[in-house]
Amino acid sequence: MPIQEITPADVAQWLTDGAIFIDVREEHERASGQATGARGVAKADLLASPAHYVPQQDAAVVLICQKGGRSLDAARALEAAGYSRLASVAGGTSRWQEEGRPLVRPELPADAMDFNERYSRHLLLPEVGVEGQRRLERSRVLMIGAGGLGSPAAFYLAAAGVGHLRLADDDVVDRSNLQRQILHTEARIGEPKVASAQATLGALNPRTQVEALQARATAGNVERLLEGVDVVLDGADNFPVRYLLNDACVKLGIPLVYGAVQRFEGQVSVFDAGRHRGELPCYRCLFPEPPPPEFAPNCAEAGVLGVLPGVIGLLQATEVVKLLLGVGDSLAGRLLQFDALSMRFRETRLRHDPDCPVCAAGTPFPGYIDYAAFCRAG
Template sequence: MPPLPPLVDPGPPLDRGATERYARHLLLPAVGELGQRRLRAAHVAVIGAGGLGSPALLYLAAAGVGRLTIIDDDVVDVTNLQRQVIHPDAAVGQPKVDSAAAAVRALNPDVDVITHRARLSPGNAAELLAGAHLVLDGSDNFETRYAVNDACAALGLPCVWASVYRLQAQVSVFWADPPAPHRGTDLRDLFPAPPAPGTVPTCGDAGVLGALTGQVGSTMAGEAVKLICGIGTPLLGRVAFVDLADATVTHLPLAPRPAHTASPAPATPPTHQHPLVTPTDLAAELTSETPPVVLDVREPAEVAIAAIPGSLRVPLADVLADPTAIGLAPDADVVVHCKVQPRAEAAAAALTQAGASRVRVLAGGILAWVREVDPSQPAY
């Protein structure tokens, strides 16, 4: 199989300042002066200025990528600082795109930075990705990941994709229609459809080692440089499975799905199927003569941070495996909660399907409880 051709045509010759700044690239035969000119002419869109986007943005800026578009709708939270190294402590409360843009400009003022404080969706993807040569997807939710994937496929853009979970990660390059004779793949070849809402924990639910996001984000930046310059063998048609605990990286082949198989429709956000109860109303009910059973479906490490006193603690996976094993009466008054709400919705649905008739969900989860009822406990 021949190598992929360079993605970007070279820009103008380097001046003396650029020659000095990128001297270590110029010494690399694989990059050299021509490759550096390609980097300076490149436009990379980065989805998410979080754990993966932080190192990716810093290394792309340091590499001399000429234009970076940063897309993120979130603000910096103190819990981000453990892994999202592009944001300083002073940026807590600021939009992530603003904090990330400031860090990129401080590192390399020659980089043109475009920011969009928005969440990419099918409706705005073409506008947000306009002019980009490739995309790095560092998003942390399935709805955005599939929207990014489908937008890149429609626009003909290669996408460097990764996901992290605790001490493990996956990295790949998706490109629906690469130059012949290479075969295209995308996220739907790996995961044909998103999982049911609430069934897969996010980093905010399950935790993640900060150094792993640094390793994976740097790998994403390296894949982008390879594609731009046309060097090495990018992860197109392969998935790199990273296990930090075992210090291993395993490459798994990824084949395109049959051409006649239509892509599943993107998942739509679930509608609430169960009544919601506010934290203040639940607090009042818990002091009554007939308090409800509070079922906490978070993981034990989450419960150790903050919990509702007297709650029944059963992780979501156990609830989904056998809802009847919890031992609740079919007519028991049950209020289910998790960190925010999605896992509680999934657990409530499983209980109802198993015959429970009085199931409610705590609106906003334990974070809302801490905020509105018991601020003495920490949020996470």
């Protein structure tokens, strides 16, 4: 008998005749409700061991998914495996629900329900799925700076489900920050930025552990700050810290997601030379020497469009998530520049400097230097 596409109304008769009713969606999809009478078995599990779930090949089987496509595919695969009495519910659970037919919610532990509901849109992505989301939950990210770049990046990394965010910043909230540093509020003026960030992010996603360190990155503490992390996000606003982070990340083999903003322009890249010596550039390959201070004023001196750090910080967060999941092409070896006034992006290829004193292949780590003096000399 060929595969039939039946309506939700037809299911009752099939069940009366003894059919086995199977919902082939993933567990996280079924968590929001599945057709009453259906047994939840993910499509991959069903097709991997059909005899376990349907021992008799002449048994009547009704399959349902979200829209009807996966259940029809599963029915065709079962037909190829020798099953003969198969039906797929056209329109799937969506149509079932639209017609007001009863749904049941599977009994799951509270933590599993929270996970499935909170990350439901991630779990639908094949590039993420349950395995990828669990990988994000096991990940640890160091964020230097809880200001303009760190604010949007931290929001989205916490929302995405990064398990551990270590925030390092020695500053306190000032009213002038509020135009762009969206982690903070008027009521928190004078509080440490990391404490303010911890409160905000904890309210957004209690599954993310936020480690607040009121400290400035220095040569003396940088390796402690980087201990155990998978990725570093640079939200610093000064050259000494950028060079310090670069050198430490090269030494320890940790990818560094770089961002910078000024006035109406910003830029972002990924420096992963520590894991790819002699192949990919580091920050020093791009900037062998810092520019003179008069050519590189900070935001307090030159100003910055309030929304600009949001754009760049979100690009940085995107790169962090991609690195943690191991998907897509990172910005390693590329510098992405953004001009907000013209609303244009420009990409520049970056080359590894074979004479770089920090990341050249075979070059021993030269040690940390007086970065403030180095940048003043530049």
